[in-house]
Amino acid sequence: MGTENIPSALVQFASADKLINLGRANSLWPLTFGIACCAIEMMAAGCARFDLARFGAEVFRPSPRQSDVMIVAGTISKKMAPGIKTLYDQMPEPKWVIAMGNCAISGGPFVFEGQYGIIEGADQFLPVDIYIPGCPPRPEALIEGIIELEYKITGWRRWPKVTAE
Amino acid sequence: MYRYFSEIFSGLWSLIVGMRITLVEFFKPNITLHYPHQTVKMPARYRGHIELIADEEGKPRCVVCGMCEKACPSGCITLEGEKPEGSKKKVLTSYKLDFTKCSLCGSCVDSCNFGAVEYSKEYNLASTRKEDYHFDLLKRLEDRHS
Amino acid sequence: MIQTLTTPDGLVGIIFLFMVVVTLIGGLVASASERLVRAVIGLVISFVGVAGLYYFLNSPFIAMMQVLIYVGAVAVAISFAIMLAAPEEKKKFSPTNPLTGPLGLISAALLTSGLITIALKTTWPIMPKVNNGSVKIIGIQLLTNHSMVFELISIVLLIAILGALVIARGGREH
C-alpha cells in the first residue's frame, strides 16, 4: 500500500500534540442542528438532568464556523442532504460528525422498498466518526458517544465504561 | 403620567420577582445525573434492542416460526433454522438483528408466542463502527451463557 | 543608537514616529483606496494617529475628543451611510475624465509641497510651554474668553440635528 510509505515528520511534538488533542476532546462544541426526534433527546442531554456541560460540550453554537462536532440527529431527507453537506463544509477543521439515532446511521425505520425521499445513513456523504444507535437513543447514549469521540481523539478513555445490566 | 410610572414600577417588580426565583434556584441542589459515575436503573419494561431468551440448557427458546421476522415493520430480523435429523423441532442456526433499522416498536416481542425474545437493557451504545450494531443474537446468547 | 532607543526618551520618540506613520498610512488609505469602506477604516486609523499626535501636543482632552467624535461617531455614521446607500463599487472608479487622477495628484502635490516649504522656511517663534494639558483651562476659557465659540458650537450642533432630521425624514416619506 502506498500510504505506508509516507515519511514521518522529522520533528515530532508528541506531548504538544497530546495536549492539543486533550484540549480538542474536552471542548467539543456541537452545532445547534436538530433534525427530528433525536434532536429532542439531544436537547434533553443538554438540559439539567443529563447535562452535557459537565464535559464542556454544552456550548451549542448556532454557527457552523464555531462548532467542532456536528450531531446529525434525525432522518436526512434528499432535500436536506445538500444543506447538511454545506454545513459540514463550513465547519473549520478539525471537525467530527456524530450520527445519532438509527435514521442517521442507516435510514432506520424509514427505509423500505421504493422509498424516494431519504438518504440511508449520514455516512453516505459525511465521514461519520461515532454511531449512536437507538430510536431515539437515550441521552446517556449521546454522552457515551461524546466520551467515545474523546476516546477516538485522544486514545485515552477517562471515564469508566458503564455496562447496562 | 400615572400609567407611565406604574408601568415602570410594575415592570421593575416583575423583573425582581423573576430574579428572586432564579436566585432561589441558584442555591438549590442540582438534579443532574452524573452519568458515567452514576447511572439510573432502566425500568423493567425498558425497550432496548432484543435478545434471545435461553431455556434451562442455555439453548434458545426460539422455534424458528418466523413471526417476529414477519411482524417487524422495517425488516431488521433475519433468522434461519434447520431441522436436524431425527428431531421434530426446528433448531435456530442464526438470528441476525440489524439494530440500525430498528424502531424499537416491540412488534417482534408482541408477536412471539413462545416467549423467546426479550428486550435488553442496553441503553448506552455508541461506537465508531456501524457494523457493531448488526447483532448476531445467537452468538450473544452463547457468550452470555459461557 | 541602541542605547538611545532603550532609554525612555527613545521609546517616546519611537511611539511618536509610530503615530506619525499611522496617521499618514491611514490618510493614504482614506484618500486613495478604491472601496469606500476601506476609506472609512483608513480614516479611523488616521484619526487614532492624529489623536496620538494631540496627546504629544500636551492636550489629552482634545485627543480623547478626537477619538470619541471621529471614531465613535463620525466614522460610524459614515459607515452607516455607506451601508444604507450601498454604492456599487465597480462603477465608481471608471472616471469619465482620465485626467482626474493625475490632476488631483499634481494639485495635491503642489499644495503640500508649498505648505511644507512654508513650514520649513519660516522661523517660528517658539514660546515656552504654555499649555499644561489641563482640562480646567479649556473649560474656563470656553466659558469666559471664548464663550462665543461655545455658543456657536451649540447652535451649529442644534441646527445640524434639526437639519439631519428634516432631510432624513423627507427621504423616508418619498
Add this chain to the structure above:
Amino acid sequence: MTEPIVLQPDETFVLNVGPQHPATHGVLRVKMTMDGEYIYNAETVIGYIHRMHEKMAENRTYSQYLPNLSRLDYLSAMAYSHGYVLAVEKAAAIEVPERAEYIRAITVELNRISSHLVWFGAFVLDLGGFSPLMYAFDDREQILDLLEGITGSRLTYCYFRFGGIYNDIDEDFIQGTRQFIKRMRKALKMYRKLVTTNIILIKRLKGIAPVSVDMCQRYGATGPVARGSGINYDVRKNEPYSVYSDFDFDVPVFTECDAYARYNVRMEEMEQSLRIIEQGLDKLPDGPVNPEKKPKAIKLPPGDYYSTVEAGRGSFGIRIVSDGDKNPYRLKLRTPTFSNMHLFDEACRGMLIADALAFMGSLDLVIPEMDR
C-alpha cells in the same frame, strides 16, 4: 399592534432563515424578503424532513404502521397513535375495554403536558430566555420517567395497540402521576411568576402577530392557534372521542388573537390536562386492558374512514381509504402544524424579524409532523 407598513419593494433583500437556524425548531426554511428589519414577504419552504409516512402506509400492514405514528410528532406521540388506533378501531369495529380508554386518555394528557413543556421551553428560548427551558425539561423528565416506566420508551412510545394498550399501568405509575400533578401545579405557578408576568415577555408578545378568526378559517388553523384567536374549537369537546366526555375540563379560549393569547392558551391547557389526569386516575375502572380476543391480522372493510383527535398542536385527522386488503389503500395524515404554519406567510408581512420569530415560536412547530 404592529401596523402593516407600506414598504418599497425595491429596497429589499432576501434573508434566508434556515434550514439550519436556531429558531426554526428543526429543518424549516423561510425565505424572507426584508426591508431593513421589516418583513416584506415571506415564503416558507418545507419538506426538508419529508419522511414518506403516507407512502409507507401503503407498504405496511395496519399494525406495522403503528410505530410511524410516534415518529410523526415525536413530542406528543401518544395523541397521534391515539388518532390512528381510533380510526382503525372505528373502521374494524373493535371494542376497546374502558380501562384501556382511560389509560389512553391519561397518557395522552401526560404527553400533552410534556409536549407543551417542550414548547414552553423552546418558545422562551426563542425569546432569549434560557433557564425556563431547563426547568421545563426538568419537569418533563418526570413525565418521561413515568411514561418510560409503563411503555419502556422515552419519546416514541408505541404504547397503544388496536383494541387496547401494550401493557397495563401499575401502582408506581399511579402514585408517581399523583405526585407529578402536585409538583406540576407548583411548577406552573413558578412559570407564571418567572415568565408569564415578566414585563419583557409581555412587551414582546402582547399585540404581536395577530391572527384573525377569518384567517383561521381560511387556513384551517386549529388547536391553540385557533383558540388564541377566540375560536372555541377543541376536538375533545366538539366531537368527543374516547372517554373525554366523562371528564370535566375547560377549553381555554383567549380572544386577543396575539402571540400572548396563544401562549396563555397553552399554559392554561397544561392545567386543564392536569385536571383530566386527576379525574382519570380517580375514575379509573378495573378490568382488562385488551380485548378478550386480540385482533391479529387486521383488515378493514372497503371504504373511506376519517377520524380526528386533538393532538398537542391542533386537530389531527387521519383518513384511511381501504380496499379490503391488509395494507391501507391510501392513508392521509392531516396534521395541524401544516395548516397552522401556512398562515405564517400571510400573517408575518410587515412584521419585525424578531416578532416574526416570536410568532413562529407561538405556532409551536414540529417540523416532521408538518412534512410527514
Add this chain to the structure above:
Amino acid sequence: MPLLTLHNSLVTYLVVGALLFGMGVYGMVTRRTLIGMLIAAELLLAGASINFMAFNRFTAPDPAFGQIFTLFIMAIAAAEAAIGLSIIVAFYRHYKSIDTDDAVQLKG
C-alpha cells in the same frame, strides 16, 4: 538622534498636517462619490486641526485658544457629517445613486 526628538519640534507637526491636507485635496479631486468627498473633507479638517494644535503648543500666548478652535472644528465636522450623510441618504433614496455626476438634476 534627531529622529527620536522630532516630537519636540513644531515643524514635524506642520509637515504631517500639510501631508494630511494634501491627501484630503487629492481625495477631494479624485473621489466621485459624495461619501468619498466627505471622507476627504474630514482629512482636510484634520490637517488644519493639527496645525492649530501645534501652534497652540509651541507659539501661542493663549494656553487654550488652539484647543478650543480644534474643538470647534470637531463640532463643525460632526455637524457636517450629520447633515452631509442625511443628504446622501435622502439623495440616494431619491436617485438610487451617490455619484456626483448623477446629481445633474440639481442644476434645474
Add this chain to the structure above:
Amino acid sequence: MIIETVTSQLLELFPEYAQATEHVVEIVALEEQPSPEAKKGKKEQLVTRQNGLKNCSYDACGYHLDLQLSTGQLLAATALLFKNGFFLETITGVDWIKEKQLEAVYDFSRYDFDLCRVVVRTRVPRENPAIPTITGIYSGASWHERETHDFFGIKFQGHPHLIPLLLPEDADFHPLLKDFKA
C-alpha cells in the same frame, strides 16, 4: 341543524342530485368502491362511484356528508361551504389506478359545536388530471394543493405557485401514484 341547511343548499346548487336524494344515496352506497373481488381481478367489470350527495353515518366513517361532483362544480360547492363557516381541514388525492382515475378529496369541518364534516370529492382522468384551484376561496388550500400536486401530479389550474412543496424543488416524480417506482 347545519347538516340539513348545507344539504338543502347544496341540492339547490346542484339540482341534478336533487331528485330523490335518498334514492341516489342507496345506489351510491352500493356502488361506492370497487368490490374486493374486482381488486383481485376475478371480475373484469369495474364499478365506479357515481357523482352524488350522500348522507353518511358519522359513527361509522367519521363524516356526515359525502359529495362527489364533477370538476366544474367544485368552486361553487366550496364557496357555499365557505359561506357557511366551514374551514378546510385538508386536501388529498387517491389514485384509483384500476379505474384510471385520480380523485381529489376535500375535507371540511366547522369550528362551532354544530358538528358537520363534509367530504367533497371529484374525479379526473389519470392522463390529464386538471382541477380548478380553490385558493381563491380558501387561502390555506395553497399548500394542500401543492402537496397533492407533489404526490399525484394533479394540476390545480389557476394556482399561483404550483411548485413542489414537500419534494425537492426539481422533483418531477409523483411518488404516491400506484405505479410509481423509486
Add this chain to the structure above:
Amino acid sequence: MTLTFLNIFIAVVIAIAFVAANAAYLVWCERKGAGFIQRRPGPTENGLWGLLQPPVDGIKLMTKQLMIPGGVDKIVFIIAPVLAMFPTIISFVTIPFSDQIVAHNMNIGLLMIFVFGSMSAMALLMAGWSSRNKFAMISSVRAVSQAVAYEIPMLVTTITVVMIAGSMDLMEIVHKQGGGFWHWNIWPLQNGLFNVLMPFSFLIFFICSLAETNRAPFDLGEAESELVAGYHTEYSSMGFGLFFMGEYANIVIGACLTTILFLGGWDCPFGLFPGVWWFLLKIYFLIFTFIWIRWTFPRTTIYSLLNLSWKVLIPISLFNLLLTAGLLKVF
C-alpha cells in the same frame, strides 16, 4: 511625559494579563452560574469543578482552523476582532483598584474609558460588514444603534456623578465618596444634600452598561434565535475567541465603572480587609448580577429597547441631572 509612557506600557501588559485571565474565568463563572441557576452543575469533569475548562477551550480555539470565508473583505475581517479587544484592554489602564493600585491615573480617566468604549462600535460594524453575511450585517447595525442610543443616558448619568465629584478623575470620584457607605453615590444622601433620584441613576447606569456590553436582555446583536450568531457568525477559531473575550472584558469594565461611579470604588463599608479586596468584591458581585440577569430574562426587541432608552432612561437621567445641578447650586 517619558515616565508616563513607560508606565502606560507596563500597565498595558498587566492589563492584558488581567483581562485575559478575567475573560477566561468569567466564561467559566458564567457557565457555572448558568448551571447552578438551571439546576445543573455546569462543567465538572475537566479539572476540579471544571476549572480546567477555560484553558482547554483556549487550546481548542487556538488550534482550530482559522477560516476566512470566500467573498469577505479580508483586511477588515481580520482587523475587526482585534479592534474589538484592544481598546477595552487600554481602558483598564486608568481604572483605580485601590488608592495605590492604579496603572496610570489621568485627570480625564473617565472620558478615556468612554472613548475606548466607543471604539468597539466601529469594530462590530466592521465585523458585520466585512462578513458578507446578512445576519451579521443586521446584527452589527442593531448592536451599533443600540450602543449609540444607550450612550446618551449613560453619559448623562455620568455627568451627574462628575458634577457631584467635580472631577473626571476616577481617583477623585472615589475619594469624594469616602467615609462610610452612606456617602456612596448610589444613596440619596451625599455631600449633605438629599437626592432621591440617585438610586435610579445607579439603575439607569447599570442598565446602560448591560446594553453597552450587549448582554442579555439586551443582546440583540447576537440574538441567537434570530440572527444565528450575530456579527461573529462567520468568525471561527481565535477571531471568535477575541470577540468572546472582548465581551467579557467589556463586562469587567462596565462593572468597574459602576463600582467607581456609584458604589464607592475601593471604599470599605466596614474595614475588614484592604480596599482592593472590597473593590474586587464589588465588581464580582456586579458581574454575578450580569450573569444572573442574563439567565433569568428573555430578550427584548430593538423597539422596546429604544423605547426604554428614549422614553424612560433619558428623561429620568436628564431630570436627575437638572435636579443635581440645582441642589449643588443651592447648597
